[in-house]
Amino acid sequence: MSTEINSKLYITNSLGRKKELFEPLNPPHIGMYVCGPTVYGDAHLGHARPAITFDLLFRYLKHLGYKVRYVRNITDVGHLENDADEGEDKIAKKARLEAVEPMEIVNYYTHRYHQQMDQLNVQRPSIEPHASAHIIEQIEMVKKILDKGYAYEVDGSVYFDVSQYSKNYQYGILSGRKLDELMSNTRELAGQSEKRNSADFAIWKNAEPAHIMRWPSPWGDGFPGWHMECSAMGCKYLGKEFDIHGGGMDLLFPHHEAEIAQSTIANGKSPVRYWMHNNMITINGQKMGKSLGNALSLDDFFSGNHSALEQAYSPMTIRFFILQAHYRSTLDFSNEALQAAEKGMKRLMAATSDVKQLKAEKAAPNLNIEAIRQDCYAAMNDDLNSPIAIAKLFDAVRIVNTVKDGYTQINPLDLKLLQELFEVFVFDILGLQAENANQDDQLLDGLMETIIQLRQEARQRKDYATSDLIRDKLTALQIVLKDGKEGTSWDKK
RNA sequence: GGUCUCGUGGCCGAGUGGCUAGGCAGCGGUCUGCAAAACCGCGUACAGCGGUUCGAAUCCGCUCGAGACCUCCA
Numbered sequence: 027m028s029t030e031i032n033s034k035l036y037i038t039n040s041l042g043r044k045k046e047l048f049e050p051l052n053p054p055h056i057g058m059y060v061c062g063p064t065v066y067g068d069a070h071l072g073h074a075r076p077a078i079t080f081d082l083l084f085r086y087l088k089h090l091g092y093k094v095r096y097v098r099n100i101t102d103v104g105h106l107e108n109d110a111d112e113g114e115d116k117i118a119k120k121a122r123l124e125a126v127e128p129m130e131i132v133n134y135y136t137h138r139y140h141q142q143m144d145q146l147n148v149q150r151p152s153i154e155p156h157a158s159a160h161i162i163e164q165i166e167m168v169k170k171i172l173d174k175g176y177a178y179e180v181d182g183s184v185y186f187d188v189s190q191y192s193k194n195y196q197y198g199i200l201s202g203r204k205l206d207e208l209m210s211n212t213r214e215l216a217g218q219s220e221k222r223n224s225a226d227f228a229i230w231k232n233a234e235p236a237h238i239m240r241w242p243s244p245w246g247d248g249f250p251g252w253h254m255e256c257s258a259m260g261c262k263y264l265g266k267e268f269d270i271h272g273g274g275m276d277l278l279f280p281h282h283e284a285e286i287a288q289s290t291i292a293n294g295k296s297p298v299r300y301w302m303h304n305n306m307i308t309i310n311g312q313k314m315g316k317s318l319g320n321a322l323s324l325d326d327f328f329s330g331n332h333s334a335l336e337q338a339y340s341p342m343t344i345r346f347f348i349l350q351a352h353y354r355s356t357l358d359f360s361n362e363a364l365q366a367a368e369k370g371m372k373r374l375m376a377a378t379s380d381v382k383q384l385k386a387e388k389a390a391p392n393l394n395i396e397a398i399r400q401d402c403y404a405a406m407n408d409d410l411n412s413p414i415a416i417a418k419l420f421d422a423v424r425i426v427n428t429v430k431d432g433y434t435q436i437n438p439l440d441l442k443l444l445q446e447l448f449e450v451f452v453f454d455i456l457g458l459q460a461e462n463a464n465q466d467d468q469l470l471d472g473l474m475e476t477i478i479q480l481r482q483e484a485r486q487r488k489d490y491a492t493s494d495l496i497r498d499k500l501t502a503l504q505i506v507l508k509d510g511k512e513g514t515s516w517d518k519k
Numbered sequence: 520g521g522u523c524u525c526g527u528g529g530c531c532g533a534g535u536g537g538c539u540a541g542g543c544a545g546c547g548g549u550c551u552g553c554a555a556a557a558c559c560g561c562g563u564a565c566a567g568c569g570g571u572u573c574g575a576a577u578c579c580g581c582u583c584g585a586g587a588c589c590u591c592c593a
Contacts, residue, residue: 064591273593275593276587276593306586321592351531357531364531365544371542413533414540417532418541420541424557424558430557431557433558488552515556517556
């Protein structure tokens, strides 16, 4: 076990809105649940933020020596839509439009989601349960809540009785909402007439005849209410009480509030110790949303095929950009900001590669790499402050480059620390990876070596016409030559 | 309308009472045949107004602006 497990990790708990020392229930094991995607469409930029945020947490906890069981659901039972196709479930709607089976849609977009997360180097969760595969568990949970008198059935639907709950528990404990305000502020919606109070929410919903996705239940054919799956599956795989539950801030209310309420009744205790919420993403200062027409898909970014994008942005650029902001801040996407991130990341990644080639000098003075390392841990321990960790890594980048260019010398111990620093933080924790992986291409390497040698010879005989021709031609092929003190290296783009 | 969050230099983005991150862009320099890369140096920013304080970007109040949730959404 690494010694880092003893370091004090503080995270902001949405329950109380304060930074708290993270203390697992059953160390070294940690249970962590994150709300996953609804697989009825391509992942957009908004999906990248929680995926990367909690991937960072997953990686960091593992790095600290914990055994983490990370559960992220696939929502595939669909939920009510609030538009003209009222009552029809999202997946069923899409299936009918495209004349395919709902499960086909689910499979297709689940695969797409996995592909895109892989590209972002997001590690797969330990368990990725499908809501549709846990209908029984959800029904059982509804039964428990009914038995305990905190829900009521109306025409095949079961609603959670929020006012009953409020008599003994605090509904709004997570979101800071007051029940009476909720009662007076909630808008009239279809089907609401069945509810005793507008704040009540469905935990089982009766399926209309046209509704494709449906399951038998004690209350007739229907489907689970949209908060049920996370409660049922979280409990099944992580227990009645577990360490961390994450998701976007938009899920705070009503989704997570409802989860707390229903789990508290069904299981007798509040389900989660630390609630963590990542902030939203804006595009050019505007909220990203389907209704605004600016919900860029991840593929749009990777390919650059969208009128709002000046160029393609690689998955690692997106990842780096997201990590350069703290997860609890809103993050604004723009071409200018993305291009800045791309350049910065290239400089960082070049150093991670260059650091391996450096030569140590025994007599070199102490460069205090240890201090940078400590600062990186301190940043991560302070509510996963990846932007600060990255800033510190850029200090290390400067050291790599000064040593590389011969302005500074480095002793063996510092060099070892420096190499470990990049390995641990850049790759293991931040989860960045080299792009343009051309290390394996021996043919290309050999060719480039030859070309660089020819150019070098031309330069030595002051045949600059030839050397510049070589450089220009390579530039046109998106290959950049870098003349350094130790010779010439090259890179794509 | 209700609840909440935020407003930092050209852009992005850390920082929550004094020690003034970082990236990108820009300017000057070193290096180079030239250029690129790299390195060195340069910007004294914190929406506005008022208050608390020896001292505030950081605390309080007001104004203006932006956003989130309250309704499917990461």
